[in-house]
Amino acid sequence: xxxxxxxxxxxxxxxxxxxxxxxxxxxxxxxxxxxxxxxxxxxxxxxxxxxxxxxxxxxxxxxxxxxxxxxxxxxxxxxxxxxxxxxxxxxxxxxxxxxxxxxxxxxxxxxxxxxxxxxxxxxxxxxxxxxxxxxxxxxxxxxxxxxxxxxxxxxxxxxxxxxxxxxxxxxxxxxxxxxxxxxxxxxxxxxxxxxxxxxxxxxxxxxxxxxxxxxxxxxxxxxxxxxxxxxxxxxxxxxxxxxxxxxxxxxxxxxxxxxxxxxxxxxxxxxxxxxxxxxxxxxxxxxxxxxxxxxxxxxxxxxxxxxxxxxxxxxxxxxxxxxxxxxxxxxxxxxxxxxxxxxxxxxxxxxxxxxxxxxxxxxxxxxxxxxxxxxxxxxxxxxxxxxxxxxxxxxxxxxxxxxxxxxxxxxxxxxxxxxxxxxxxxxxxxxxxxxxxxxxxxxxxxxxxxxxxxxxxxxxxxxxxxxxx
Amino acid sequence: xxxxxxxxxxxxxxxxxxxxxxxxxxxxxxxxxxxxxxxxxxxxxxxxxxxxxxxxxxxxxxxxxxxxxxxxxxxxxxxxxxxxxxxxxxxxxxxxxxxxxxxxxxxxxxxxxxxxxxxxxxxxxxxxxxxxxxxxxxxxxxxxxxxxxxxxxxxxxxxxxxxxxxxxxxxxxxxxxxxxxxxxxxxxxxxxxxxxxxxxxxxxxxxxxxxxxxxxxxxxxxxxxxxxxxxxxxxxxxxxxxxxxxxxxxxxxxxxxxxxxxxxxxxxxxxxxxxxxxxxxxxxxxxxxxxxxxxxxxxxxxxxxxxxxxxxxxxxxxxxxxxxxxxxxxxxxxxxxxxxxxxxxxxxxxxxxxxxxxxxxxxxxxxxxxxxxxxxxxxxxxxxxxxxxxxxxxxxxxxxxxxxxxxxxxxxxxxxxxxxxxxxxxxxxxxxxxxxxxxxxxxxxxxxxxxxxxxxxxxxxxxxxxxxx
Numbered sequence: 001x002x003x004x005x006x007x008x009x010x011x012x013x014x015x016x017x018x019x020x021x022x023x024x025x026x027x028x029x030x031x032x033x034x035x036x037x038x039x040x041x042x043x044x045x046x047x048x049x050x051x052x053x054x055x056x057x058x059x060x061x062x063x064x065x066x067x068x069x070x071x072x073x074x075x076x077x078x079x080x081x082x083x084x085x086x087x088x089x090x091x092x093x094x095x096x097x098x099x100x101x102x103x104x105x106x107x108x109x110x111x112x113x114x115x116x117x118x119x120x121x122x123x124x125x126x127x128x129x130x131x132x133x134x135x136x137x138x139x140x141x142x143x144x145x146x147x148x149x150x151x152x153x154x155x156x157x158x159x160x161x162x163x164x165x166x167x168x169x170x171x172x173x174x175x176x177x178x179x180x181x182x183x184x185x186x187x188x189x190x191x192x193x194x195x196x197x198x199x200x201x202x203x204x205x206x207x208x209x210x211x212x213x214x215x216x217x218x219x220x221x222x223x224x225x226x227x228x229x230x231x232x233x234x235x236x237x238x239x240x241x242x243x244x245x246x247x248x249x250x251x252x253x254x255x256x257x258x259x260x261x262x263x264x265x266x267x268x269x270x271x272x273x274x275x276x277x278x279x280x281x282x283x284x285x286x287x288x289x290x291x292x293x294x295x296x297x298x299x300x301x302x303x304x305x306x307x308x309x310x311x312x313x314x315x316x317x318x319x320x321x322x323x324x325x326x327x328x329x330x331x332x333x334x335x336x337x338x339x340x341x342x343x344x345x346x347x348x349x350x351x352x353x354x355x356x357x358x359x360x361x362x363x364x365x366x367x368x369x370x371x372x373x374x375x376x377x378x379x380x381x382x383x384x385x386x387x388x389x390x391x392x393x394x395x396x397x398x399x400x401x402x403x404x405x406x407x408x409x410x411x412x413x414x415x416x417x418x419x420x421x422x423x424x425x426x427x428x429x430x431x432x433x434x435x436x437x438x439x440x441x442x443x444x445x446x447x448x449x450x451x452x453x454x455x456x457x458x459x460x461x462x463x464x465x466x467x468x469x
Numbered sequence: 470x471x472x473x474x475x476x477x478x479x480x481x482x483x484x485x486x487x488x489x490x491x492x493x494x495x496x497x498x499x500x501x502x503x504x505x506x507x508x509x510x511x512x513x514x515x516x517x518x519x520x521x522x523x524x525x526x527x528x529x530x531x532x533x534x535x536x537x538x539x540x541x542x543x544x545x546x547x548x549x550x551x552x553x554x555x556x557x558x559x560x561x562x563x564x565x566x567x568x569x570x571x572x573x574x575x576x577x578x579x580x581x582x583x584x585x586x587x588x589x590x591x592x593x594x595x596x597x598x599x600x601x602x603x604x605x606x607x608x609x610x611x612x613x614x615x616x617x618x619x620x621x622x623x624x625x626x627x628x629x630x631x632x633x634x635x636x637x638x639x640x641x642x643x644x645x646x647x648x649x650x651x652x653x654x655x656x657x658x659x660x661x662x663x664x665x666x667x668x669x670x671x672x673x674x675x676x677x678x679x680x681x682x683x684x685x686x687x688x689x690x691x692x693x694x695x696x697x698x699x700x701x702x703x704x705x706x707x708x709x710x711x712x713x714x715x716x717x718x719x720x721x722x723x724x725x726x727x728x729x730x731x732x733x734x735x736x737x738x739x740x741x742x743x744x745x746x747x748x749x750x751x752x753x754x755x756x757x758x759x760x761x762x763x764x765x766x767x768x769x770x771x772x773x774x775x776x777x778x779x780x781x782x783x784x785x786x787x788x789x790x791x792x793x794x795x796x797x798x799x800x801x802x803x804x805x806x807x808x809x810x811x812x813x814x815x816x817x818x819x820x821x822x823x824x825x826x827x828x829x830x831x832x833x834x835x836x837x838x839x840x841x842x843x844x845x846x847x848x849x850x851x852x853x854x855x856x857x858x859x860x861x862x863x864x865x866x867x868x869x870x871x872x873x874x875x876x877x878x879x880x881x882x883x884x885x886x887x888x889x890x891x892x893x894x895x896x897x898x899x900x901x902x903x904x905x906x907x908x909x910x911x912x913x914x915x916x917x918x919x920x921x922x923x924x925x926x927x928x929x930x931x932x933x934x935x936x937x938x
Contacts, residue, residue, distance in 0.1 A: 110714040110823035111852075133720070155663045166661060168670070169638055184910040190819040192635060192851045192891035194624045194674050195899075196907050196934065197915045201637070201670040205663050222720035245579040249602070251691035252760065291721065291770065294763020301760065350659040354579040382661045383580075422661035430664075438665050441653040446666045448921040452914060465665065 008092075010049045014070055018050055018094065021062045026053040026100075037077065037095045042085040042429055043343070048075070048095040054119070055100060057175065057183060057214040064212060065181025067094060067458045075460045076208040078119065078147030081140075082154060083346065084427025086207045086463050093458075096212065098149050104128050105215070112220045113172060113189065118149025118213045125218075134220040137164030140423070149213050154425040155205035159256040162381030163289075166423070168201045170219045176203055176211035179454025189217055202449070207425055208460040210453040224289035227255070228299040229317040231326040232284045232306045233277050237261055240282035241357035243309030244380045247286070248353055250305050252298045256287035257381030261360055264333055264377045271339050272332035277313040284380065285330050333377060341373075341390035345402060347409065351418035353383045362412045363387060370405035372398070384422035410436060426464045435466050477561075479518045483539055487519055487563065490531045495522040495569075506546065506564045511554040511898055512812070517544070517564040523588070524569060526644065526652060526683040533681060534650025536563060536927045544929045545677040547588065547619030550611040552815065553896025555623065555676045555932050562927075565681065567618050573597050574684070581689045582641060582658065587618025587682050594687075603689040606633030609892070618682050623894040624674035628725040631850030632758075635892070637670045639688045645672055645680035648923025658686055671918070676894055677929040679922040693758035696724070697768040698786040700795040701753045701775045702746050706730055709751035710826035712778030713849045716755070717822055719774050721767045725756040726850030730829055733802055733846045740808050741801035746782040753849065754799050802846060810842075810859035814871060816878065820887035822852045831881045832856060839874035841867070853891035879905060895933045904935050 010018070010029065019027050028034050028051040039045040054060050067074040073093030080087055089095050102119035109132045116125060122136070122143040129135050138151050139158035150156065152174075157166040164170070173187025187193065187200035203211050234240040240259055247257060260268075262281045268274050276283070286306065288298045303314060317323040337344055351359045360376060367374040378385040387409060391402045410420055410433050420430055420437050435443060446465055453459070479487070479498065488496050497503050497520040508514040523529050536543040542562030549556055558564050571588035578601045585594060591605075591612040598604050607620050608627035619625065621643075626635040633639070642656025656662065656669035672680050703709040709728055716726060729737075731750045737743050745752070755775065757767045772783060786792040806813055820828045829845060836843040847854040856878060860871045879889055879902050889899055889906050904912060915934055922928070 108821075108823070109718045111821045112717055133718070157661060161661060165638070168667065169634070178910065178914065182910045183908075184914065185908040186911055188819070188888045189886045190821055190852050190888055190891070192626060192630060192819050192848075192853050193888035194890050194892060194894050195888055195903050196895075196911065197675055197679070197918055198637065198667075198670040198673065199911055199914065201667040204667065206666055210666070222718075222722070225720055248581055249578045249691075251602070251694055253691070290759075291763050291766055293766030294760050297760055297762030350657070350661050352577075352580040352659055354577070379661075383659050384661050417658045419657045419659055419662035419664055421663050422659070423663060425663050426665075434664050439652075439654040441647065441651045442655055442665065442668055445647065445653065445668065445921060449666055449918060452917040452921060 014072065015050070017066055018052065021059060021066060022052045023055060023059065026055060027051070037097060038089060040080045040082045040085060040087045042083050042088065042427065044085040044088045044428060046088050046090040046092070048089040049092050051095045051097055053100045054096055054098045057177065060096070060212055060214055061177045061181045061183050063096065064177045064179065068180050068456045071456060072458060073461060074458050076153065076212050078150030079121070079145050081142040081146040082150060082425065082427065084425040084429045086154070086425055086427030086460065088428060090428065091461055098147060107132055109134060112191070114218045114220055116148055116216055116218060118152070118216065119147050122146050122148060122151060129220060130223065133223050135223050136218050137161070137170050137221055138167050148216060152204050152213055152216060153206070153208050155423065157423045159258055159379055162257050162379060163253045163255045164221060168204050171200060171204060171216060172219050173217040174200050174203055174213055175215035176213050178211050179456060179459045187217065191219065207427060207464040209450060209464050210459065225291045226295050227287055227289040228295055229323045229326055230286040230299065230303060230306065231315045231329065232286065232311045233280045233313040234282040234309050234311050235279050236281040237360040238357045239309035239311065240284055243284060243306045243311070244356060245354050246305040246308035247302055248381060250301060252288060252301045254286050254302055254381060255289040256285065257379070258285040258330060259283065259377060259380035260330065260333065261376040263373065263375045267336045267340060267375060268329055268332040271336040274329055274332055276329070279312055283329065285327065337375060337388060341392070343391060343393040345389040345391060345406065347387040347406065348384070348422050348424035349387060349409070349413045349418055349420055350382060350384045350422040351413060351416045353381070355416040356380065356383055356385070359385065359412065359416055363409065366405055366408050366412065370401045372402055372405045382422065383418070428463060431462070431464060431466050483541065484519070486535055487521065490528060490535060491521045492524060492528065495524060496520070506566060507558060509549040509551045509554060509556045511552050511557065511896065513554040513557045513897060515557050515559040515561070517558040518561050520564045520566055522569045523565055523567045526646065529565065529681055529683055530646045530650045530652050532565065533646045533648065537649050537925045540925060541927060542930060543927050545622070545681050547616030548590070548614050550615040551619060551623060551894065551896065553894040553898045555894055555896030555929070557897060559897065560930055567616060576601055578603060581660070583687045583689055585617055585685055585687060587621070587685065588616050591615050591617060591620060598689060599692065602692050604692050605687050606630070606639050606690055607636050617685060621673050621682055621685060622675070622677050624892065626892045628727055628848055631726050631848060632722045632724045633690060637673050640669060640673060640685060641688050642686040643669050643672055643682055644684035645682050647680050648925060648928045656686065660688065676896060676933040678919060678933050679928065694760045695764050696756055696758040697764055698792045698795055699755040699768065699772060699775065700784045700798065701755065701780045702749045702782040703751040703778050703780050704748055705750035706829040707826045708778035708780065709753055712753060712775045712780070713825060714823050715774040715777035716771055717850060719770060721757060721770045723755050723771055723850060724758040725754060726848070727754040727799060728752065728846060728849035729799065729802065730845040732842065732844045736805045736809060736844060737798055737801040740805040743798050743801055745798070748781055752798065754796065806844060806857060812860060812862040814858040814860060814875065816856040816875065817853070817891050817893035818856060818882045818887055818889055819851060819853045819891040820882060820885045822850070824885040825849065825852055825854070828854065828881065828885055832878065835874055835877050835881065839870045841871055841874045851891065852887070897932060900931070900933060900935050
């Protein structure tokens with residue numbers, strides 16, 4: 001783990017004020033207690049000087065005000081499942097954990113909305129919504145553990161985004177605390193509203209650098225009646241890419257359109273013993289949902305489009321057991337990857353759907369040039385590819401080659417009109433690269449917006465945007 | 470018309486620099502020529518000192534820089550179909566008309582996007598997209614005339630928003646010029662992207678106060694295979710409101726869910742001679758779209774939900790002629806209203822769907838209290854109601870009563886957790902009311918954001934937000 005030197009202890013007066021604001025049982029200051037709040041899923045770690053558990057909005061506002069007045073850095077955190085280091089307190093200071101502010105305040109089916117505290121997990125919310133026949137579309141793979149606040153902070157999506165969008169498309173309004181400790185309300189309780197500037201979407205995806213979300217009004221979607229699953233295997237990535245383009249150009253939008261490349265398939269067949277048709281060079285997992293009445297026709301329309309890529313096999317699941325069997329291929333991938341390379345570099349990039357074939361070809365070339373094994377899978381319907389560089393972190397030569405290779409991967413993405421992150425965010429991991437994508441004027445405006453929301457620079461400083469020279 | 474005194478002539482040196490930037494044939498300065506660029510559909514008018522026709526981004530940037538350097542006010546304008554006065558140049562200065570920057574630059578079905586200049590009309594774009602089997606969901610009633618730039622500036626929607634969302638949900642990225650004359654690029658060319666803050670949605674709906682949009686990358690939706698139409702009549706608004714709630718709580722989302730209240734029905738039956746069932750007190754127009762295979766079942770599911778309101782009649786259209794006949798009721802309304810009250814006050818507000826019945830009851834009460842006839846219709850699926858106060862503008866007493874009544878209407882909306890504008894925007898018409906809805910901290914942040922994008926305050930000043938005291 002990359003660890004910065006342990007932070008110095010907080011001055012006693014500050015600690016006392018923190019304790020008074022946090023309330024009994026809501027403050028940790030002993031390094032051993034604070035330690036687990038210093039990392040996320042990026043393998044980075046930094047020890048905070050204190051951890052406060054958020055209990056209500058007033059407390060969060062008082063805390064932010066204290067940090068503002070004393071110049072103390074404040075890093076918000078859900079459950080630490082992020083992969084970008086955005087919640088790692090690399091400047092020390094206070095970590096504000098939202099895990100105890102986890103209530104679902106209201107579920108309102110008639111108005112298709114739910115009001116929640118930020119610490120509720122995505123999984124717990126989905127479970128509560130299902131009883132009313134609704135769901136909240138964002139579904140990161142960490143849904144069982146990750147919090148809605150974290151989903152909003154990163155604009156995290158998942159497979160369903162291809163049909164149902166990301167948190168920015170599924171949130172009506174927020175309550176938040178800014179960097180001066182002021183409470184604000186954004187957005188509306190309705191599905192339309194054009195009064196004032198859109199601060200809701202500005203806060204979503206800002207990685208805790210503009211405000212601390214204390215409540216969210218989420219837009220709900222009715223649960224579809226039923227779902228069908230296809231697994232389609234192609235000889236190479238170009239077949240799969242042609243199929244994805246054909247699928248996206250016809251009227252039925254699948255609710256999942258996932259893909260795995262040749263090396264990913266090789267990995268699962270070697271380490272999970274899964275059978276795949278001979279010559280499998282790329283695979284699509286496709287799901288279609290909707291009302292029972294039209295589902296067979298919808299599935300057939302998508303299957304027809306998938307045939308545009310001349311598949312070597314097209315299998316459909318006709319039962320829950322068969323659905324599970326088809327998804328086994330995809331689900332076996334992460335354990336297989338961990339087995340081969342416990343310290344893989346997992347990148348999350350996006351290219352336009354029509355450039356996916358060119359992108360995978362480019363990655364193959366870069367892998368050969370830099371002698372790095374690259375395994376790709378992801379959300380093909382959005383062109384959102386998870387690029388995995390398999391490396392041994394104890395081999396300094398390989399680490400150096402991977403860094404050069406990664407640089408070239410980012411250049412390839414930008415060259416193909418893509419973006420450096422689709423859903424994992426920037427945090428610390430990519431902040432040195434984002435100025436390749438962002439316009440200098442846009443970047444200058446973003447820095448000024450940061451200044452507006454957080455004039456003292458206490459909210460998760462130097463995350464998301466490149467550090468100022 | 471409310472007209473401010475004609476603006477003074479531009480200083481000669483400024484006029485010469487404007488002419489050099491505008492290019493031959495792209496500058497108007499004679500008052501008679503400028504006159505038609507001084508109004509929109511709000512009945513307000515103010516004469517600009519000059520009109521420049523935008524031709525390309527470089528020219529727009531040079532113009533904004535000149536205005537910035539000389540403190541000249543710059544008001545962007547599409548085709549002037551807005552109803553809020555947002556494009557009325559009440560501070561004089563230069564009107565920048567985008568009507569000649571009207572090219573569709575690219576239609577890309579595989580990536581479900583189109584790149585357009587701001588001056589293309591919504592109607593022209595839809596026509597061009599249809600050939601590829603796609604559409605852009607926002608559909609204001611002025612679609613034939615209004616521009617995409619205007620749709621983006623106001624976040625204008627229309628009936629389809631209930632299923633397909635507003636411009637904020639259907640735009641991937643922008644190019645724009647800020648108040649210093651700097652060109653910026655926002656967003657992505659893909660359907661996912663989380664790098665940097667969301668400036669795209671911040672610019673959308675900002676009514677030309679933050680930037681001048683010079684290009685938009687729009688997210689496209691495949692055209693549905695087919696559509697079915699229902700017209701459902703209820704005895705009163707509570708029946709219709711119960712039906713709307715029931716419809717929104719089941720899985721099939723209609724692509725239009727429009728409503729008319731008792732007075733609106735009375736008006737069309739009196740002035741358009743349309744037959745309606747006896748006792749009609751509220752009407753819903755419902756459209757369901759989707760693949761041919763499931764459409765009948767979808768229609769039946771929605772009809773079943775509509776029956777929750779105990780309709781007195783439920784009619785479905787089985788042919789194009791019948792669809793047209795059913796929509797006649799709704800289409801007859803605007804001419805009927807114009808006939809009764811050529812100077813009606815047309816307000817656009819939103820309440821949560823479940824509060825619609827209470828809202829219409831409240832409006833009835835306010836109408837009686839203030840002796841004003843109020844006619845309501847709108848996009849029920851979003852709770853987006855167009856409230857029409859029928860007045861004679863030459864009767865000062867009625868005008869005064871209407872103003873008091875309108876104030877009470879806004880208080881009612883806010884009290885029901887609604888918003889003061891769903892799609893028409895704020896402009897000049899509502900800017901004095903928005904601080905009742907917006908949080909003071911949010912409003913302060915918005916003012917600072919305005920300052921960031923437009924430090925000299927030249928971009929459409931004092932629109933959208935309440936003027937600073």
